[in-house]
Amino acid sequence: LLETIAYAETSVCRPKILLNYFGEKLEKDCGNCDNCLNPKAKFEGKDYMLKALKAIVELKQRYKGEHIANVLAGVATSAIKSFKHDEIELFGSGSEKDTKFWESIIRQALIHYFLDKDIDNYGILKINKLGKEFIEKPYSLELTESHRYNEEEEGDEGNVQLKQGSGSGAGDEVLFKMLKGLRKDISKKKEVPPFVIFQDPSLEDMATRYPITIEELQSIQGVGAGKAKKYGKEFVKLIKEYVEENDIYRPQDLVVKSVVKKSGGKVFIIQNIDRKVNLADIAATKGMTMLELIKEIEAIIHSGTKLNIDYYIDQTFDEENVEEIYDHFYESETGSIEDAIAELGEEDFTEEEIRLVRIKFMSEMAN
Incomplete structure (x- = not known):
């Protein structure tokens, strides 16, 4: 999440940020993204x-x-x-x-x-x-200087130039809206909430990097091999048609050669959950707080890896509470933790409880 916020707030050339994230260098600014066209x-x-x-x-x-x-x-x-x-x-x-x-x-x-x-x-x-x-x-x-959206006037957004049809097209709002529409259609067919398919940060990344193959889709934030295979075909088809129709130059044309190695920390977490090790013990072993561990598990789940934490939930939480939280996320449009806390009530449900049941829900419904 912090990486997504940083990407949104930065005023540095966006392809530079993306390539840096993947261990690559772009010596010069692209000259075509929203930040290059509207320099701070x-x-x-x-x-x-x-x-x-x-x-x-x-x-x-x-x-x-x-x-x-x-x-x-x-x-x-x-x-x-x-x-x-x-x-x-x-x-x-x-x-x-x-x-x-x-x-x-x-x-x-x-x-x-x-x-x-x-x-x-x-x-x-x-x-x-x-x-x-x-x-x-x-x-x-x-x-x-970075963007300060809360300090900028509401009317400023309309003055930002976005160059279509050339350059990287970072933050392509037209494509983003098309992807959200496609996600809504698929969610109705599959009878699952839209956020189960791909969350907004994933769609935003797609509308920045224009993946046109399943392999490229797997490099998108929050999209692993499982999700790409399960839901990706229609998304890459739409993006490919959009790129061809608008003659868009993609960031992939800069060639991202390196592959981020799978985090050893995440592998440790996956292996220990498979062994049904108590989550508190996993957190203690890694020197993490419980909330930090839960956020790592969320990242693993959002990338398409299936994890079964029923053993911990069944031992720790009331069954009726679990069912009520699960039902909330089934009806939710956003999957937001904040919305869940507001609706369910923080006096009756802890954030830890809500997050862990959402992990169960996402693993069962999305992966």
């Missing part, structure tokens, strides 16, 4: 970048970008308090800027190849050779 203001970022990189080093390269940004901005989250990072000198040293700003600096550090993200350890940031060289000999660095 730039500023001298040497000092900010240096401060962010030094903060990562000072915190022993053990934390994710969000945590680093909160430390610099002086935001005492529960995680920061638990590690006593609100008591160190670094805390609040960049408080003239907010968390969003520092998150943007860290994202741009990744784009400038100063950092590597350890996917096997849930996005922990590591300083690489280029980052160390920058710390030793800092140089002028032009950075870009």
